[in-house]
Every structure is written in C-alpha cells, then in structure tokens.
Amino acid sequence: MRPAQTWAQIGxxxxxxxxxAxxxxxxxxxxxxxHLPDLHDAAAAHRTGRLKAPCTGMA
Structure with a gap:
C-alpha cells in the first residue's frame, strides 16, 4: 500500500x-x-472527515 499523499504533494x-487539488x-x-448516490455515502464521508484528506487507495 502506498503512503498517503498530502494535498500539497498532489497539487x-x-x-x-x-x-x-x-x-x-x-x-x-x-x-x-x-450520479451514483447509492455507491457513495456522502454524509458518512463528511462525518468521518474522509473528505479532508486525499484518497490513499487510488494510483
């Protein structure tokens, strides 16, 4: 697994x-x-703070 990147590094x-970025x-x-509301739980993503950091599972 690759380490998480910062928004600055992605930018x-x-x-x-x-x-x-x-x-x-x-x-x-x-x-x-x-377009895919059933596949993405936006409320949960916001609650957990996942939208504050880059996705780490994508190449």
Missing part, C-alpha cells in the same frame, strides 16, 4: 495549488454523489 504533481477532489466527489 505539485498536477501542477496546481494545494487548494485547487482539494477543490478538484471535492468536485469529483460531489459529481459522484449526483
């Missing part, structure tokens, strides 16, 4: 700022919630 890899991630999650 650097994408050539964007830390806030922009987080915003892209947040918008993608919101888009998933619209």
């Amino acid at each position: 650097d890899a994408l050539g964007i700022t830390k806030p922009a 987080h915003d892209v991630h947040r918008r993608r999650i919101e888009e998933q919630e619209k």
